[in-house]
Amino acid sequence: MPASARRPIIAANWKLHKTVAEAQQFVTDFLRLCPDTDTVEVVLAPPFTALAPLGERLRATALSLAAQDVFWIDEGAYTGEVSAPLLADVGCTYVIVGHSERRQYFGETDEAVGKKVEAVLRAGLRPIVCVGESLAQRQAGQTFAVVAQQVERGLAACTAASAAQVVIAYEPVWAIGTGVTATPAQAQEVHRHIRTLLARRWGEAVAEAVRIQYGGSVKPDNIAALMAEADIDGALVGGASLDAASFAAIVRRGGKGS
Numbered sequence: 001m002p003a004s005a006r007r008p009i010i011a012a013n014w015k016l017h018k019t020v021a022e023a024q025q026f027v028t029d030f031l032r033l034c035p036d037t038d039t040v041e042v043v044l045a046p047p048f049t050a051l052a053p054l055g056e057r058l059r060a061t062a063l064s065l066a067a068q069d070v071f072w073i074d075e076g077a078y079t080g081e082v083s084a085p086l087l088a089d090v091g092c093t094y095v096i097v098g099h100s101e102r103r104q105y106f107g108e109t110d111e112a113v114g115k116k117v118e119a120v121l122r123a124g125l126r127p128i129v130c131v132g133e134s135l136a137q138r139q140a141g142q143t144f145a146v147v148a149q150q151v152e153r154g155l156a157a158c159t160a161a162s163a164a165q166v167v168i169a170y171e172p173v174w175a176i177g178t179g180v181t182a183t184p185a186q187a188q189e190v191h192r193h194i195r196t197l198l199a200r201r202w203g204e205a206v207a208e209a210v211r212i213q214y215g216g217s218v219k220p221d222n223i224a225a226l227m228a229e230a231d232i233d234g235a236l237v238g239g240a241s242l243d244a245a246s247f248a249a250i251v252r253r254g255g256k257g258s
């Protein structure tokens with residue numbers, strides 16, 4: 001499968017931002033600016049509170065809905081948790097799993113990420129599995145090893161069929177919210193490394209099918225150069241996704257060869 005057969009996927013990770021009204025307004029503004037998103041799959045990841053209303057709203061559009069986290073058990077006495085079947089029920093297609101902020105502030109381990117990935121796939125949803133090294137790890141030359149471990153443990157339970165459903169987001173921690181983007185070449189070498197790992201474990205066809213997003217200070221003025229790299233199949237966008245005009249500009253420039 002040629003690289004171009006992978007449909008680019010650009011996701012807005014709103015983190016802890018936007019009321020329901022603000023989320024609805026964003027959708028109105030974004031669709032006006034970007035009514036046709038055929039070449040790129042667009043995903044919105046609002047806070048939990050906006051998932052159900054946006055799920056209703058997005059049903060008549062080409063936009064997909066993602067949750068920012070999930071618990072790995074489907075139901076039971078787990079106060080405060082939200083499971084994958086409940087996310088499917090309100091219209092989610094994707095779930096972000098293992099974001100570095102969850103690893104850093106909430107103690108999420110690779111093992112927890114693996115259980116969440118399994119739960120998401122079991123519910124018929126698709127995980128966006130986040131991996132990436134810290135600045136200290138990069139400076140110590142550990143980038144490839146750190147990312148390899150995160151991919152292997154995060155996808156530990158995957159078969160070839162379920163691995164093909166996964167989206168991976170390579171997000172170097174030092175580039176998130178800092179304004180410092182990895183250069184296209186820095187990102188590409190890690191994306192290539194991830195694809196090689198996927199091929200070794202699940203075969204060439206799976207490796208060629210899996211989309212690998214880059215994340216970390218993606219903006220309208222750097223998306224095209226990132227997307228020009230062979231193994232960069234999209235972006236996970238934080239800060240620059242909060243404004244509809246900025247996110248629309250990223251989507252418009254986020255196609256392959258655009």
Ligand code: PGA
Nearest residue numbers: 176177216217237238239
């Ligand atoms: P940023 O965040 O675009 O604000 O750097 C990216 C992310 O955390 O997914």
